[in-house]
Amino acid sequence: MAKAKKKILLVDDEYFLLEILKDRLEFHGYETVTASNGKEGVEKAVAEKPDLIFMDIMMPEMDGLEATRLIRANADTKNIPIICLTALGRPSDLENAKSNGANDYMIKPFQAQELLDKIQAYLGKTGQ
Ligand SMILES: [Mg+2]
Secondary structure, eight states: OOOOOOEEEEEOSOHHHHHHHHHHHHHTTOEEEEESSHHHHHHHHHHHOOSEEEEESSOSSSOHHHHHHHHHHSTTTTTSOEEEEESOOOHHHHHHHHHTTOSEEEESSOOHHHHHHHHHHHHOSOOO
């Protein structure tokens, strides 16, 4: 039986960034789910039970910090690793991401390879 693909939830309000990341991750054998704001991100986390979440911080409707907090507060999703994506990279933002429950963060812009390396660090090699 083929190994189940690891599922990654991408939450970002930048449509083109989502599309690029989705294509790249699917090319490397991951299943992806996307959401365009924090509220939708929380809903998808609960509904889809991804193996890993990439969470933009600055988004309309609900920001990534609040979404991260809500995912951590839910017994069904509290153990899913969350990596925040920040365009700012200010020490206070990085501290905020961690204090709201993020496991890690990446500073935009980043190379696709950095994203893949981060995924492997959390999930190991894919089943490919
Ligand atoms: Mg944003």
